[in-house]
Amino acid sequence: MLVRGLTWTPLGARTPVLADVDLRLEPGERVLLTGPSGGGKSTLLRALAGVLDAAESGEATGEVRVGGETPLGGGAALLLQDPGAGQVAETVGRDIAFGMENRAVPRTAIWPRVRSLVGRVGLSVGQEHRVAALSGGESQRVGLAGSLASADGLLLLDEPTSMLDPDAAARVRDSVADAVADRALTLVLAEHRLDGWLPLVDRLVVVAAGRMVADLPVRGGGLDAHAPGPDSAADLVRDLTSWGVWLPGVPEPTPWPVAADVCAPHSRALVDASAWSGSRASARERETSSPFAGGAALLRVKDVAVARDRPRRGAVASVVHCRVEADLVAGQVQAVLGASGVGKSTLLAALAGLRRPVGGVVEALPPLAREASTHPHRWTSRQVATRVGYVPQRPQASVIGGTCRASLLATARALGRDAERRGDALMEQLGLGAVADRSPYRLSGGEARRLALATAVVHGPDLLLLDEPTVGQDRDAWAAVAGVIEAAARAGVAVVAATHDDLLADLAARRIVLTRGADA
Template sequence: MSSEPSDRFEADAPMAREAEYLDARSPSVSSGLGVRVQDLTWRPFGRSRPVLDGIHLTLEPGERVLLAGPSGSGKSTLLRAVAGLLLTADAGDLSGTVTVGGRAPQDVPGSVGLVLQDPGAGVVASSIGRDVAFGLENVSLSRRDMPSRVAAALREVGLTMSPDSSPATLSGGESQRLALAGALVMEPSVLLLDEPTAMLDAATASDVRAVVADVVTRRRLTLVVVEHRLDGWLDHVDRLVVLDASGAVVADGEPRSVLAEHGESLAAQGIWVPGVADPEPLVLALDPAPDAAAGRVHPGRVVAAASAVRVEHRSRRLGGPSRTTLAVDGTDLEARAGRSVALVGPSGAGKSSLMAALGGLVEPAAGAVDMALPLTPAESGDRAAARDRLAPPDEWSSTDLARVVSWVPQRAATSLVGRTVRDDVLTTPLALGHDPDVAGRRVDALLASLGLAHLADADPRQLSGGEQRRLAMASAVAHGPALVLADEPTVGQDRLTWAAVSGVLAAARDEGAAVVVTTHDPGVVDDADHVVRLSAPPQPPADPEPERRPLLARAGPLALLAAALCVLPLPALLDTWRQGLAVLAVEVVLGLVGLLAPGPGRAPAGRLRDVLVRLAPASLAVLGVAWSAWLLGGRDLEVASGAALRVLCLLVPSAVVVGFLDPEALGDHLAQRLRLPARPVVAATAALQRLQSFDTLWGELMTTRRVRGIRSDRGPLARGREAVVVTGGLLIGALGQASALALAMDARGFAEARRRTWAGDAPWRLPDTLALGAGLLVIASAVTARLLLP
């Protein structure tokens, strides 16, 4: 199969390619296809037992199936098998066959649409419009037809923001809707949804179910939905298939008949059977944590209070103006000792942002956050300065904050800091100086209650999403904090693990902690002592004065990339530190000129700061080269400085240019202007997109370390060591993200795409020529310096 990009975009060629694609898929794209699963067995690498063992399943064309089972029963794995993706990102032993319409699913890209369990990890573009269009590019739809299809898909799922908006600004529920739009836009014959409403409020979840039902009925699709809670889908499906903990089919038939016959046994396995009362939270008696902050404030008294808090999120689309999203505006919130508060409201209402502000994880743009005096650093004896009594929690040191506050993030994977599951839970107690033996007993009790004891020595990054969320819950309460913040703690849990998570929250509350949870879970809401309903604040009107664009933002990505690559010969051209200094001066001047933003409108902020931030990690490499050259070059400063300047001359252009390299636009240019093959182009642009999001991931990791009590607050050496550790975590996280990204891309037809169109054009303009000329000017300055300077 050819993966070459299309060369032309005239109307007749794309229409011919699209017709060819439609003919290859099925007689009618509006009709569902049958699915046959025969003797399917899958054992992931490193597991002694298979997740799926000899599964046989037949789905008729147009059939609507609800797939249920306890956590770990293999539901998500079965969906990936039907989509033909089991070996995309995972290694293991696979046997048996899966066919869709009589063919292997990967043979007809776009025939199966899959919405993954963690939709945020599968974003493939830096704007929501290009993310939705990604599947259309893979099925060779003409560029002129993409905007209307993308707009219709976004409208169907209720995403009303501009297609240029960054996915990073979306809430968890909005990310789920984006993933659903990405699947629906391809008009698949089989639609697979992995917990599509787990993080949505009741109204939005109902809307999404209605959208799915309408699309499935109108297009006559075959549908398979995985959900822990069955009641919302019973009116939209005609078949219920249940897997047990071993991955075997134990019930299959008309939904209400299956529930009538097997309801009690299914509930006992952990399935949320409609009509069966929610389980009671697990009763958990924990050994008191030594030196715990919980209990220092009398029951019912305020632990933390937010007054008129305003939280803003700023984002910038590459080369475009910055945007400010108002997440919380003028909101009050109190958390009281021994009480729990549930924050509820639609997706995007600011629940997570308000929680983060209350716990000192973010600095509010306005308003105030106060902690009870017995919990402040001065009163706890860590520091005696009177001013510390008045400092808001966002200014506290890592250990001061960790002693009082704990956090279960919405993306539990970002909270992992230990080598093993047990090490992860012990991290904060040991960082706070708790007795290892006493803390160990408390940790073991938490792991046992949450069903993680058998995984105590496992790598936490290898756990499932539900297991990682329970691990984050254990780590949050292990040291007895006074304020427990839990963001959607019960998502992805069955009845049994839900009872365990709820029991841990109740145990923390009984110890005297104030517990704040964001949730769409009615059971969690019913258990709360107080419910606060939030709604999305009205957004401020757009600034009537447009933001000026820097000169670099006016050049295309291919020209910028070429300009940055022009410096590659510099190490061979530069012999002395004087030559390096001269070339560096030219680069700095050209870079400053490129950052200028002439013309009417507002000046863009943070241009030079962003470049310096990108250069900060590179400075470690420069210092390392200088040190090595000094040692190996007879401790000659000229040799050391010359080597350091050569490296710096290589890095500066990239630091200036990379902030203006739009990944999608670069892919458009590489494929259409240089005629490069589609697969390496998309892989490179996806990697660049992830690289440019590293600052966000870095911030999440540093926030995790701060609230876990292990972030370095003093000393350049300590901070340097921490930077190395976090960089390692960043790389590990990037590998995990790459695996999820590969799965998401192939779920939208990328792996087997025979031809590919591109949603954006690739013009070459005067600014491109000037940018390339600037790169050549750097080389000319190097040649001149070599001739004129000793």
């Protein structure tokens, strides 16, 4: 496989997403792509798959050759960063089988392979399970199973474990290793976190600002500090850390300081203004403290049961039982943990009023309910928007508008709230200032998730519900996201984050652990 002088500039963009990239891979080689969020890793994978212009128009120069031919799509097995974007069938089994059917694999060989892969990637659902009812982690494993089923020569994986709990991620890595070894596949995968992947690859390629900035050999499961380039191991660690790479053994990042007032709930805006009026507090004190005390319980939840999907007529919905008892408290971060598919996202949707519980209690208490119903699922759209900020697991679902800035401010403008200053501050804090006037549909996965976070915060909600907010983030982006979350809590927002990220969970005052209950 050969990439020579590849430059890709999306239609209307001023700067290329990839710039003069050169890369050569021998058959059977295994390469790990890493680098800062938005650096061009996903774009390079799409170029290798021959689908660079499938999602957007643009201008490409240079060349890409796979097996001596220009890839036209369909030759490589590609797992997209958003696995839902690649789903094409109604049931799990049909979706996994789709690639094999297109390659004219005999039917007698397709279904035994589907059954085998469902087990190998750790899926707990059957082949007839509806794709629409999958969690994000389950969708990721279904997409991986489909890629492994049809891979024949080149396997391209974009953050294949980003939505998985540690046990599921380890099982996925084992499945990838087995498939690569059994079929002598050439592997190129993109990841921010190197833990677990280094023993499976031969090279580490760093892509930053659209350019290949490092190409390092991996030996014995670790980086070769004596490879040409950096003068020492210390230089290597410094350089990789500066590019946002999560290196094993390097101290973890800490949240960046963020001014609490850019995250303050709108319902307390007058209190904030009077509390700070005439204050002699320093800028640093304003960054690290709040002029009002949190502590009020906003929402009460107990043993919630929620239908996960809307089934076809005559079918029975699968019901998620969340055995939890908690008050969501202003000024506090709470983390919702549990294995992939246990119901974390479904619980958050019920807390936001987006799903009607079929059992248990989700009760808005007076400080949150105010003049509205105590049952969030009965709120109007405006009542939800006034009280709740929500980052869905698929951040693209929160996009509206032709530019990132327009999308960011859409809810605030609909509510008649002036949020321009807050919006600019949040975008700068989250590393999005340079893309404010870009189409939100051209963002990387990590950038899209940070835009969704800014969008959820900017209009001043009382309750902030975050579904996997740190997925797809490099070290610096993680620190920015964590800084906004901490600032929101200091400002008196009740924050709930569903996550597999233990480092993020360490910031929480309380951990709510969901276990798999009986699904009806």
